[in-house]
Amino acid sequence: MVRGRRADTRRKRGTRGQTGKDGSSMESRWAWWLAVAGWTVRVVMFPVIVLSVRRPTTCLAWLAVVFFEPWVGAPLYALLGGIRLGRRRLEQRVRLALRYHPPATSTQQAITEAERRLKADRRVLAGLAQRVGGLPPVSGNAVTLTADSQAFVDQLIADIDAATDHAHLLFYIYRDDYVGRAVSDALIRAAARGVTCRVLVDAVGARPIARRLAPQMQRQGVQVVFALPANVIRRRFARIDVRNHRKIAVIDGRIGYTGSQNIVEPTYGHRRAGEWHDIMARIRGPAVNHLQQIFVEDWFYETGEPLAPDDAVGQRYFPVPEQAGETTLQVIPTGPDRPTENFSYLMVEAIHQARRRVVVTSPYFVPDEPLFLALKLAALRGLDVRIILPKKSDHPVVHAAAMFYCRELFNSGVRILRYRDGLLHAKTLTTDERFGFFGTANFDIRSFHLNFEVNVQTFDPDLIHQLLALQEDYIRRCDEMTALVWHRRPRWKYLAEECAKLLSPLL
Structure with missing residues (x-):
C-alpha cells in the first residue's frame, strides 16, 4: 500500500514536471515568434522610412522610435509619418x-x-518667395x-x-x-x-x-x-x-x-x-x-x-x-504640395541680408537646422538678434524643446525675451527696417514642412514700421532671460528640455 502511494506521488510529480516543461516551452516559442515578428517590423519599416522621409534628422528620429518599440512606432508612423496627401x-x-x-x-x-x-x-527675396508660393x-x-x-x-x-x-x-x-x-x-x-x-x-x-x-x-x-x-x-x-x-x-x-x-x-x-x-x-x-x-x-x-x-x-x-x-x-x-524646404531658405536669406537687427516672434519655436544656424551666425556677426516667445505655453513638450534651442542660441549671443501677458500668438520677422514678414506659420518644423500656411512679406517702410511698433510693444511686456536666470533654473527643467529636443524633428 505504501509503495503504491509512493508510486502515485512520483507519477503526479512527473506529470506536473512535464506540464511545467510544456508550458515553459510554449512560452519560449511565443517569445521567439514575438522577437522574430518585432525584427520583421523593424526590417520592413527601415526602407519605408528611409525612402519616404527626406529630412535626415526626422528620418533618424522615426527610425529610433520604430527600433526602440516597433509595436508602437510602426502604427505611429502609419498615422503621422511622412508628408502624404495621397x-x-x-x-x-x-x-x-x-x-x-x-x-x-x-x-x-x-x-x-x-x-x-x-x-x-x-529681388532675391521676392524671387525666392515666388519659387516657394508661386x-x-x-x-x-x-x-x-x-x-x-x-x-x-x-x-x-x-x-x-x-x-x-x-x-x-x-x-x-x-x-x-x-x-x-x-x-x-x-x-x-x-x-x-x-x-x-x-x-x-x-x-x-x-x-x-x-x-x-x-x-x-x-x-x-x-x-x-x-x-x-x-x-x-x-x-x-x-x-x-x-x-x-x-x-x-x-x-x-x-x-x-x-x-x-x-x-x-x-x-x-x-x-x-x-x-x-x-x-x-x-x-x-x-x-x-x-x-x-x-x-x-x-x-x-x-x-x-x-x-x-x-x-x-x-x-x-x-x-x-x-x-x-x-x-x-x-x-x-506653403504646404506639403510645394517644395517645403524653400520656405525655410527664405527665412535664412532674409536673416543673412540683415545688417543690424533681427526680431522674431512666435508662440512655438522649434527651428530646423538652417534657421537655427542662420540665427546663431547672425548673433556671432554682432547683430542684435531677439527671439520673443510666450512665458507660458499651451503645449508643454513643444515649449520644452523651444527652451533647449533658446538656451543654445543664448550662448551664441541671441537675446531671449519671454512675453508675460498671455500667449503671444503673433508670428512675425523683421530685419533692420528693410524686410517684414507675418502670417500663419510658426517658426517650427511643423509649419515649415507640414501644414498648409499662408504668409505675407513686405519691403514697404510704412508697413515694416507698423510691424516694428508692434514688436516693440511686445518687448516692453517681456522678461529677458539673463545668464543668472538661466543658471538658477531647476535641473529637472534642463533634463526635460534635453529630452524634448530628441522629439523636435517630430513636433
Missing part, C-alpha cells in the same frame, strides 16, 4: 495651382510696378495691421454686413463662442440678402462647431465645409496630422484679411497660457486676388466645386483690383 490628391493640388491663377490682366500692372520698385537684394509681389495695396482681437472681429463683421456678392472665410480654428456666433450671425444675415457665403474650416481645429453651429449656418444658407477630415478610415488619403492652418477672409474680391488670429475669443486656452495676442492685416488692392486664389484652390480641393472656370465667374471672384495704396506685398502660400 498621390491623386497631391497631383490635383498641383494642377489647381496652375489653373486658378487670377487673370493676368487684372494684376499685371501691379506686378510690373512692384518689380520696378524692388532693389536688387530685395505668387509674385504686387504693388498698389493699402494695409492696416491690428493687434486688437475684438477690433478685427468687429471690422470683419462690418465688411460682411456690407458685402454684396460673396464672403469667403478659411480658418484653422472656428469655435462656438461669442466670437464664432457673432461672425456666423453676420454670414447668415449676408446669406439672407443673397450674398454667397462659403466657410472652409479645418476638420480638427474647428471640430466643436460640427455638432451645432455649422448645421445651423448650413440651414440658413451658409456653405460650411471641413477640410482634411482626420478620419482613420480615410487613411488612404493622408496622414491625419496634416492640417490646414491658414487664416483668410475675402469679401467681394475687394477686401482681404490674413494673419495669425482664428475665429475664437482671445481667452481661448486661458487656463494654460493666458489670453491670446495676435496680428491681423486688412488688405485692399491687388494682393486680395492672391488671397482669393488660395481660397479657391482649397475650396475646390475639398468640394470639387470650381469657382473660376470661365471669364464670367473669373471676373466675379477676381475683379480688376483697385490701386488702393502704395504698399508692395507678396502673399506666400
Whole structure:
C-alpha cells in the first residue's frame, strides 16, 4: 500500500514536471515568434522610412522610435509619418495651382510696378518667395495691421454686413463662442440678402462647431465645409496630422484679411497660457486676388466645386483690383504640395541680408537646422538678434524643446525675451527696417514642412514700421532671460528640455 502511494506521488510529480516543461516551452516559442515578428517590423519599416522621409534628422528620429518599440512606432508612423496627401490628391493640388491663377490682366500692372520698385537684394527675396508660393509681389495695396482681437472681429463683421456678392472665410480654428456666433450671425444675415457665403474650416481645429453651429449656418444658407477630415478610415488619403492652418477672409474680391488670429475669443486656452495676442492685416488692392486664389484652390480641393472656370465667374471672384495704396506685398502660400524646404531658405536669406537687427516672434519655436544656424551666425556677426516667445505655453513638450534651442542660441549671443501677458500668438520677422514678414506659420518644423500656411512679406517702410511698433510693444511686456536666470533654473527643467529636443524633428 505504501509503495503504491509512493508510486502515485512520483507519477503526479512527473506529470506536473512535464506540464511545467510544456508550458515553459510554449512560452519560449511565443517569445521567439514575438522577437522574430518585432525584427520583421523593424526590417520592413527601415526602407519605408528611409525612402519616404527626406529630412535626415526626422528620418533618424522615426527610425529610433520604430527600433526602440516597433509595436508602437510602426502604427505611429502609419498615422503621422511622412508628408502624404495621397498621390491623386497631391497631383490635383498641383494642377489647381496652375489653373486658378487670377487673370493676368487684372494684376499685371501691379506686378510690373512692384518689380520696378524692388532693389536688387530685395529681388532675391521676392524671387525666392515666388519659387516657394508661386505668387509674385504686387504693388498698389493699402494695409492696416491690428493687434486688437475684438477690433478685427468687429471690422470683419462690418465688411460682411456690407458685402454684396460673396464672403469667403478659411480658418484653422472656428469655435462656438461669442466670437464664432457673432461672425456666423453676420454670414447668415449676408446669406439672407443673397450674398454667397462659403466657410472652409479645418476638420480638427474647428471640430466643436460640427455638432451645432455649422448645421445651423448650413440651414440658413451658409456653405460650411471641413477640410482634411482626420478620419482613420480615410487613411488612404493622408496622414491625419496634416492640417490646414491658414487664416483668410475675402469679401467681394475687394477686401482681404490674413494673419495669425482664428475665429475664437482671445481667452481661448486661458487656463494654460493666458489670453491670446495676435496680428491681423486688412488688405485692399491687388494682393486680395492672391488671397482669393488660395481660397479657391482649397475650396475646390475639398468640394470639387470650381469657382473660376470661365471669364464670367473669373471676373466675379477676381475683379480688376483697385490701386488702393502704395504698399508692395507678396502673399506666400506653403504646404506639403510645394517644395517645403524653400520656405525655410527664405527665412535664412532674409536673416543673412540683415545688417543690424533681427526680431522674431512666435508662440512655438522649434527651428530646423538652417534657421537655427542662420540665427546663431547672425548673433556671432554682432547683430542684435531677439527671439520673443510666450512665458507660458499651451503645449508643454513643444515649449520644452523651444527652451533647449533658446538656451543654445543664448550662448551664441541671441537675446531671449519671454512675453508675460498671455500667449503671444503673433508670428512675425523683421530685419533692420528693410524686410517684414507675418502670417500663419510658426517658426517650427511643423509649419515649415507640414501644414498648409499662408504668409505675407513686405519691403514697404510704412508697413515694416507698423510691424516694428508692434514688436516693440511686445518687448516692453517681456522678461529677458539673463545668464543668472538661466543658471538658477531647476535641473529637472534642463533634463526635460534635453529630452524634448530628441522629439523636435517630430513636433
